[in-house]
Amino acid sequence: MTTATANASRWSRFRESFLWYSFKRDKVAIVSFVVFVLIAAAAFLAPLLAPHDPYDLATINIMNSELPPVWMDGSDPSFPLGTDAQGRDLLSTILYGTRVSLLIGFGAVILQAALGILFGLLAGYLGGRVDSILMRIADVQLSFSTLMVAIIVGAVFKASFGNLMFGEIAIYLLILIIGVAEWPQIARTVRASVLAEKKKEYVDAAKVMGYRTNRIMFRHILPNTLSPIFVIGTVQIANAIISEAALSFLGLGMPETQPSLGSLIKSGFDYIQSGSWWITLIPGLVLVVLVLVINLLGDWLRDVMNPRLYKG
Amino acid sequence: MALLEVKNLDVRFAVRGGDLKALRKISFSLDKGERLGLVGESGAGKSVAAFSILNLIARPGYIAGGEILFEGKNLAAMSDRELRKIRGNRIAMIFQDPMMTLNPVLTIGNQMVEALKAHRRISTRAARQIALDRLKQVQIPSPDKRLDQYPHELSGGMRQRVIIAIALLLDPEIIIADEPTTALDVTIQAEIMALLLELCEQRNVALMLITHDLGVVSQVTQNMLVMYAGRIIEQGPTKEIINDAQHPYTQGLINALPQMGEPGRRLYQIPGAMPSLNRIPSGCPFHPRCQFATDLCKQEMPEYVTSGNVDVACHEVRKLIEEEQQQREMTS
Numbered sequence: 001m002t003t004a005t006a007n008a009s010r011w012s013r014f015r016e017s018f019l020w021y022s023f024k025r026d027k028v029a030i031v032s033f034v035v036f037v038l039i040a041a042a043a044f045l046a047p048l049l050a051p052h053d054p055y056d057l058a059t060i061n062i063m064n065s066e067l068p069p070v071w072m073d074g075s076d077p078s079f080p081l082g083t084d085a086q087g088r089d090l091l092s093t094i095l096y097g098t099r100v101s102l103l104i105g106f107g108a109v110i111l112q113a114a115l116g117i118l119f120g121l122l123a124g125y126l127g128g129r130v131d132s133i134l135m136r137i138a139d140v141q142l143s144f145s146t147l148m149v150a151i152i153v154g155a156v157f158k159a160s161f162g163n164l165m166f167g168e169i170a171i172y173l174l175i176l177i178i179g180v181a182e183w184p185q186i187a188r189t190v191r192a193s194v195l196a197e198k199k200k201e202y203v204d205a206a207k208v209m210g211y212r213t214n215r216i217m218f219r220h221i222l223p224n225t226l227s228p229i230f231v232i233g234t235v236q237i238a239n240a241i242i243s244e245a246a247l248s249f250l251g252l253g254m255p256e257t258q259p260s261l262g263s264l265i266k267s268g269f270d271y272i273q274s275g276s277w278w279i280t281l282i283p284g285l286v287l288v289v290l291v292l293v294i295n296l297l298g299d300w301l302r303d304v305m306n307p308r309l310y311k312g
Numbered sequence: 313m314a315l316l317e318v319k320n321l322d323v324r325f326a327v328r329g330g331d332l333k334a335l336r337k338i339s340f341s342l343d344k345g346e347r348l349g350l351v352g353e354s355g356a357g358k359s360v361a362a363f364s365i366l367n368l369i370a371r372p373g374y375i376a377g378g379e380i381l382f383e384g385k386n387l388a389a390m391s392d393r394e395l396r397k398i399r400g401n402r403i404a405m406i407f408q409d410p411m412m413t414l415n416p417v418l419t420i421g422n423q424m425v426e427a428l429k430a431h432r433r434i435s436t437r438a439a440r441q442i443a444l445d446r447l448k449q450v451q452i453p454s455p456d457k458r459l460d461q462y463p464h465e466l467s468g469g470m471r472q473r474v475i476i477a478i479a480l481l482l483d484p485e486i487i488i489a490d491e492p493t494t495a496l497d498v499t500i501q502a503e504i505m506a507l508l509l510e511l512c513e514q515r516n517v518a519l520m521l522i523t524h525d526l527g528v529v530s531q532v533t534q535n536m537l538v539m540y541a542g543r544i545i546e547q548g549p550t551k552e553i554i555n556d557a558q559h560p561y562t563q564g565l566i567n568a569l570p571q572m573g574e575p576g577r578r579l580y581q582i583p584g585a586m587p588s589l590n591r592i593p594s595g596c597p598f599h600p601r602c603q604f605a606t607d608l609c610k611q612e613m614p615e616y617v618t619s620g621n622v623d624v625a626c627h628e629v630r631k632l633i634e635e636e637q638q639q640r641e642m643t644s
Contacts, residue, residue: 208399
């Protein structure tokens with residue numbers, strides 16, 4: 001009963017909030033959000049929606065390879081977007097691949113956020129030596145490009161585990177690599193807002209109340225720094241998806257048996273000259289649209305949540 | 313034994329090129345239920361004094377010497393863990409700006425419950441009940457509604473009431489109020505001051521009121537301290553000091569108060585400004601601004617002399633007192 005009323009008031013509070021108000025007024029944000037939700041829903045419901053199971057090798061027939069989409073001559077109506085070089089249904093493979101890409105994008109950002117928030121809070125709030133050490137580590141980390149680190153780590157793992165084993169752990173490995181490589185972005189943002197927040201009187205008031213340092217950091221300061229974290233987190237999801245696609249395109253990401261959007265693009269790339277453009281172009285289009293709507297949503301969030309703090 | 317006794321407290325700020333002396337040999341005491349005023353211009357060290365009582369001076373500040381005895385235990389030498397049991401629980405503090413003191417992202421109720429839970433083993437339900445009681449005591453309209461509201465939904469006066477309610481939450485023995493009404497408009501100021509006074513009297517809570525408003529000090533407090541450049545220059549019963557200030561600085565502060573009923577009169581100003589901590593004058597720190605200053609004032613820091621019940625640190629006052637004594641001896 002009480003939880004029901006609490007939920008109701010939370011919902012009505014949301015309905016009255018500036019966030020909802022500005023969302024309603026921003027056509028770009030609405031369209032982006034709808035497109036994103038459609039893509040995400042289709043991806044996560046892939047086992048239900050997809051006409052074929054691209055992971056099931058028994059259903060794949062090599063005779064069906066490189067069939068064009070339905071609107072072209074020589075197509076097969078049971079493969080609406082055509083097939084790839086191995087005879088997998090392209091639509092199903094894209095749905096499953098989008099799922100993999102989104103999983104890696106969100107997973108990597110959750111890892112980034114966990115590391116970035118923890119280190120950013122510690123550096124910003126404790127200051128002094130802790131701050132210098134953590135931020136120097138972040139600087140060093142940023143001076144390597146994500147791709148370079150990923151290529152080295154990926155190559156080492158691939159060499160030591162072999163292709164088969166690598167295929168099984170690839171998704172976790174990618175999350176780990178991209179997450180660890182990009183945490184300083186979030187740590188820096190968090191640190192900057194913590195530095196601003198800790199000078200405010202409510203922090204003094206919390207100290208005067210006799211709260212522990214942990215409590216002040218996580219319960220009092222952290223919620224006040226969430227808006228920039230959301231903004232940068234959204235943009236970072238798009239970045240992580242692109243990083244993953246780039247790695248897969250280079251052959252260091254998801255294996256072709258379990259393709260992400262990037263590895264699909266790569267697998268089609270070899271056939272683009274022989275006229276089978278759809279294997280590369282259609283997943284590429286999906287990737288571009290996905291990254292674009294996430295970035296547009298991030299832009300909108302940035303405008304709404306903190307016009308001053310975060311500049312791309 | 314006094315509830316709080318501060319003895320020769322020295323607070324310094326370690327900066328490049330040496331220590332800045334923010335508080336110099338501060339001594340005073342506070343009894344249970346007593347109301348003590350702490351006045352002085354901006355930069356006199358009032359807020360530093362308040363924070364150092366809770367041993368909460370931020371780096372680079374540190375307590376360089378002296379004792380802060382709360383119920384006989386020295387807060388300056390206590391571990392952080394023991395200090396946390398006292399902060400908020402036994403000694404509470406109210407800040408100047410009610411807009412900034414409450415956490416903007418937590419509801420009033422959550423903040424109050426959290427304060428209770430930090431110091432007592434108590435269920436959320438019981439804590440909310442206590443919070444509601446306190447909100448009723450500070451006379452907030454529809455207190456049950458306020459518990460689920462965020463600070464930005466309340467007016468300045470209401471927020472300061474909430475802050476007083478939070479300060480009273482754990483039944484502290486001492487409340488340190490650092491300019492509690494400065495950020496409010498005049499009518500609300502009077503209401504909040506009256507409320508604070510009433511609650512402190514009711515519960516026998518000692519109040520340390522930091523302000524530069526001598527009007528409030530004279531109405532509310534029993535004793536007062538006047539600070540200048542980190543030093544107490546005059547201390548004693550409020551009535552005696554207000555009616556017959558000894559130190560030229562205190563006299564200046566009192567003269568600087570705007571008077572009603574004399575339209576057109578220029579307001580009095582103490583010439584000059586409070587020296588910054590890295591350029592405190594030699595001898596009596598007030599001498600460059602003092603109309604009675606002599607060569608002695610430039611060289612030597614005055615010791616305290618007692619006149620009536622008031623302690624004053626001023627060479628000229630000492631001279632006057634000595635002359636008076638001589639005259640008395642001559643006539644007798």
